[in-house]
Amino acid sequence: MSAPAESNTQARVQVSIDPSVKLTAENVIREVGLTPTVVINSLYRKIAATGKIPLDFSLTPDQMADLELQTAIQKIPVKKLRTKKESEDFFNDEE
Template sequence: MQMKEGSKKKLNINIDRNLADETQSVLDELGLNQTTAIVMYFKQIVSKGKIPFAIELTDKQKASRELRKSIKDIPIEKLQTKKQIEEWVNDKSQDY
């Protein structure tokens, strides 16, 4: 990837202030600035043809997703009277 002299594009991004500050602290220790780090990141995307790290759900997010998926088709019975509620509470077939 060759870049013509002066052929740069300015990017403006909004990012959480704490994240930016923490990132800057790490970059300072590495002797890098944010622009250099972002250019390195972009070059890796171009070089590898993909995001240079795994992007996936955490185990907790995966479990939550599976739970939502498994319960979405469970019929929901609307209980509108006190009697219906009492019958439902006392119905042993509703115990899981």
């Protein structure tokens, strides 16, 4: 069985993923200085070369804690205050 001829074109891989998982994963990928494309290409090359899925890109525990905090902050709802009355009500709210 011969290997397929290499071409200069690229194939596209498209997947559906939970938005929360995507956000967290892309934050990790960015923190280690990579892009999703680099990670996916690396993963596919490693699988093709070894027949295994052993790739591990990881953060330190401190980096992971920072990332979890950043992700939690991004999920906090933002209330837009458009008038002076809304601002006063917001800051005087006793709840």
